[in-house]
Amino acid sequence: MKSLTLILASGLAAGIMVGQEIAASDTVSGLLEVKRIYVGPLTGGAAGAALRELIISSLDSTKLFVLTDNPERADAVLKGAADDQAFTDTFDSSEGLSGHENAGKYGSASSSYKKLGGGYLGASASGNESHHIKERKHEAYASVRLCNRDGDVLWSTTQESLGAKFRGASADVAAKVARQLTMDIDLARRSTSATEAAPR
Secondary structure, eight states, rough: HHHHHHHHHHHHHHHHHHHHHHHHHHHHHHHHHHEEEEEEOOOOOOHHHHHHHHHHHHHHHSSSSSSEGGGGSSEEEEEEEEEEEEEEEEEEEEEEEEEEEEEOOOOOEEOSSSSEEOEEEEEEEEEEEEEEEEEEEEEEEEEEEETTOOEEEEEEEEEEEEEOSSSOOOHHHHHHHHHHHHHHHHHHHHHHHHHHHHHH
């Protein structure tokens, strides 16, 4: 009975692994078949609409796909959410400096003609410097997925940015989305080539 249970459990585990491999293989092949993409409206209001345009431009610059405004002609649809929020960072700092110095001396001498006394010297200094700095920043993000005509998710990513050296936060997020898709497609191609080249 135990042997039968082990055999059934092993068979079930093997079946699950085969199912996962088939699903992964279908996703890879489906991703590699995508030639024409429609970027759907992204939730997030005006910021989402602006990021959609930047994502279209970034994907087009990869030269991997034809970007279309007609969803009926697309092999896959990119959909999801995006936003760009402005906020203010506030920095407060304070520096203080103080000093105090005292010196004193006393002496006396007497004679029938005069008396001599002592002396005192004191010094004090203080200073305080404070800084209040406000810096306006943008934080953008996009969480998108690429789906085939049946609605199956072929690829997904979430990217965020506070801005890059030569571009704003939204443009940087759009560039990251395009770069990640390019990298994942390249990885899928290499994986497929390795599988085809493997001896059977």
